[in-house]
Amino acid sequence: MVAILAQTTFRNSLNHSQFALFTLGIASIACAMYLCVLAIRPRLKSHRTSSQIEGHFIFFGHLTAQTRAEIRGHLLSSDILIPLVNQLKEMSDICWRKHKRVQWSINLFVVGLVLIGIPCLIFMLADHFTDAKKP
Numbered sequence: 240m241v242a243i244l245a246q247t248t249f250r251n252s253l254n255h256s257q258f259a260l261f262t263l264g265i266a267s268i269a270c271a272m273y274l275c276v277l278a279i280r281p282r283l284k285s286h287r288t289s290s291q292i293e294g295h296f297i298f299f300g301h302l303t304a305q306t307r308a309e310i311r312g313h314l315l316s317s318d319i320l321i322p323l324v325n326q327l328k329e330m331s332d333i334c335w336r337k338h339k340r341v342q343w344s345i346n347l348f349v350v351g352l353v354l355i356g357i358p359c360l361i362f363m364l365a366d367h368f369t370d371a372k373k374p
Contacts, residue, residue, distance in 0.1 A: 252362055257362075261354070261358045265351065268355075271343075271347035272344075275341065278341045279337075297323055297325075
């Protein structure tokens with residue numbers, strides 16, 4: 240896209256509104272890519288305090304700091320329902336945000352393709368009709 244934009248012939252043949260559509264299309268696709276990265280990027284904390292880990296034995300990030308015996312002890316002696324409910328709620332909130340970002344990313348990508356396609360189509364049609372008029 241940047242290569243097409245950089246071509247003098249293409250750029251000079253577009254009027255200001257067509258060039259604006261093309262530029263908005265590129266910006267839309269760039270935003271879509273950014274949202275996609277936000278959606279797929281893992282949310283892992285690099286450091287956790289012992290108070291954050293204590294009582295949390297459902298999430299794999301909390302389990303990495305515990306031994307198998309500690310995990311087994313938690314599962315046998317604790318009420319698993321409360322931590323499970325908390326983890327389910329937290330994971331569903333994270334998944335919802337990520338799915339919304341993917342949805343917006345797809346929408347912006349499609350809009351960007353349309354915005355880029357319009358001036359490109361006009362350019363190709365104008366070029367085709369110009370060539371057809373030449374003897």
